[in-house]
Amino acid sequence: MRNLIKTPTRFVLLLFMTGAGFIPGACKKHSQPGVSKRSFRMGFMSSAPRPDINLYLQSLSLWTLHADATIISTEVPWDSLLTGENPVTYVADNYLGLVNYCRGKNLKLWVYIDPENGLNRVSDSDPLVTLGKSIAQPAIQQVYRRFVFVVDSILRPDHLGLALETNLIRVAAPDSIYQGVKKGANDAAADIRAFDPHVPLSVSVQAEVAWGKLGGSGYMGIAQDFTDFPFLQELGISSYPYLGGYGTAGDIPLNYYSQLVENHPVPVFVSEGGWTSMSITSGFNGQPIQSSPAQQEAYIERQDQLLSQSHAIGIFQLTFTDLDLAGWPSPDASGLILFAFLGVVDSNFTPKPALAAWDSLLKQPLQQGH
DSSP: OOOSOOOSHHHHHTTOOGGGGGOOOOOOOOOOOOSSOBSOEEEEOOOOSSSOHHHHHHHHHHHGGGOSEEEEEEEOOHHHHTTTOOHHHHHIIIIIHHHHHHHHTTOEEEEEEESSOTTOTTSOOHHHHHHTOOTTSHHHHHHHHHHHHHHHHHHOOSEEEOOSOHHHHHHHSOHHHHHHHHHHHHHHHHHHHHHOSSSOEEOEEEHHHHTTTTTTOOOOOSHHHHHHOTTOSSEEEEEOGGGGTOSSGGGSOTTTTGGGGTTSOOOEEEEEEOOOSSOBSSOGGGOOBOOOHHHHHHHHHHHHHHHHHTTOSEEEESOSBOOOGGGSOTTHHHHHGGGTTOOSBOTTOOBOHHHHHHHHHHTSOBOTTO
């Protein structure tokens, strides 16, 4: 199977800039208590409609008003590390300013590090392919482990993920790649535990794969992921149900998240996901996807039910804004089309109905201890 699903992790990452620590402060958000209490924090990854620093700063000043958490979800920067850049320098220059800014906003920090290819799960990361290397090689796993260790020691995240969409990698990529991800992640977990006994460790799984929606196999579950990654203390969930054949948000089973951990009761969170607000002519497997801003709004409302059912601890949309594909270099734009309209504001920062639904959830006070 090829290109079962692609995620926008790698190219959105290009927007992280060293100067994030010098962004002027934004206004405080004023929340009013809601009727219900939520168990889950809510947030975004820093992104912008186009790879432009001014738009990045504008987006950052806006999305932090609509969040109480943030996530850094990134591939290992292989091209920098394998050409001699010190990982300590790289992490300090590319993430620390942003993290300090977000901590100044009292946002909890999740960090997810992807040792594979965030845009094409059948393959190693593009820089590794270019260099003729693979995560299957012990020397490359060591580079990954060192990067994970440095990220944790410098950024001190509240939650740390060591691999993304492991069940999708297992069914889509060559077994050598999956075994390399598995070995590297388990060794990285041991490295972290020798230094940091407190940060919760996890991987993420792809919900539509687990439910058999991308391969037509019926419910598969994720028992193998718990076997292969025994360090799991919590579970990230990647979910783009409009790609899995769900016509409306109401079609998503209420136990969509909770079923995944029925036999392994660990905390769950949505580490990435969303619902397109636009119809797409050629979606997954070439089939058209019908959607609208109202359907996206309904998806955010459905999330409240899914998250509450699973007692989730977090939800993240990687993109706050839509992507202006005309502003992205080719072939990046073609790889992002399925994910271009997930923002709760459009590419001009105009709010969509989904933003009001998101803010309605955010106004619910957090349960104690979350």
